[in-house]
Amino acid sequence: MQINYSDLLFSRIFNGTTVLNRQLTYFKIQDNIIGNSESFITLTGLPKAGKSTFLSAIISSAIINKPIFTFELKLFPEIKKTKIGYFDTEQSAFDFSKTINRIKDFTGIGDRVFDYLDCFLTNSDSVKDILGMIHEYLLTQPRCGILVIDGLLDLIENLNDEGSSKLLIRQLKKWAKEYNLLIISVLHLGKKDLTSIGHLGSNADRYAQSVLLVEKSKNNTLICSGKYLRSAPGFTQVELMYNINSNSYIQIF
Numbered sequence: 001m002q003i004n005y006s007d008l009l010f011s012r013i014f015n016g017t018t019v020l021n022r023q024l025t026y027f028k029i030q031d032n033i034i035g036n037s038e039s040f041i042t043l044t045g046l047p048k049a050g051k052s053t054f055l056s057a058i059i060s061s062a063i064i065n066k067p068i069f070t071f072e073l074k075l076f077p078e079i080k081k082t083k084i085g086y087f088d089t090e091q092s093a094f095d096f097s098k099t100i101n102r103i104k105d106f107t108g109i110g111d112r113v114f115d116y117l118d119c120f121l122t123n124s125d126s127v128k129d130i131l132g133m134i135h136e137y138l139l140t141q142p143r144c145g146i147l148v149i150d151g152l153l154d155l156i157e158n159l160n161d162e163g164s165s166k167l168l169i170r171q172l173k174k175w176a177k178e179y180n181l182l183i184i185s186v187l188h189l190g191k192k193d194l195t196s197i198g199h200l201g202s203n204a205d206r207y208a209q210s211v212l213l214v215e216k217s218k219n220n221t222l223i224c225s226g227k228y229l230r231s232a233p234g235f236t237q238v239e240l241m242y243n244i245n246s247n248s249y250i251q252i253f
Helices: 005-011 051-064 093-107 110-115 127-140 162-178 198-207
Strands: 025-029 032-036 039-045 071-073 083-088 117-121 144-150 182-188 210-216 222-229 238-243 248-252
Touching (some): 032 039, 032 222, 039 051, 039 198, 051 144, 051 182, 051 210, 051 222, 110 117, 162 198
Parallel strands (some): 039 182, 039 210, 144 182
Antiparallel strands (some): 025 071, 222 238, 238 248
16 A cells, blocks of 8 residues: 555644643652653563563562562553563473462462463464464453563564564554553573674664663672663662572562
């Protein structure tokens, strides 16, 4: 279909009278805005650095509607945004079940987490099929307010292809705007220089509302800090330690 650029240009006029959609703040850390509707954020870090642990805590805070380790993720029942769609592209079924069980532990509500959380394991699917399934989910689940993609590298054939990387980032932005949601993505860092991998990583850093860095300290604590924050001045890093006695994570202040 041929595009009418006159109509497209007119639709893109932006001035003081432009009617804006209500901006929803889905995610805060210590009262700092991290993620709004129509945006995406990324959690970055080396493999096994603790990204899944922090992601589990963030998701759990939305389910029980209260902060966990100063993370505040929020759903909006008043506008029928009551669901989190969680797509895992990397883990085995065994490891993904451990992640889901961690969410159950953080929330303390057992299987009732599935009233709010739709989980999909796509580690054996192609890039095209994963993208297709995510789009189908968004089309058929209008209550989704938060889309989680762990990890972003499996949504592209070649992470070093600049054109494909930009197309994927545009797709994320389009989904976030079209369905009025926040997308939380997970992306690995390169081991050599600790930068986001490939053209995909650099584009994700550039266009994300926030980039959170997850690291493991020499003392085996897990640390989450703000790497790039578009809408906040910064927050105090969140540091967690595993308590063997209670079989749980505790925050270090």
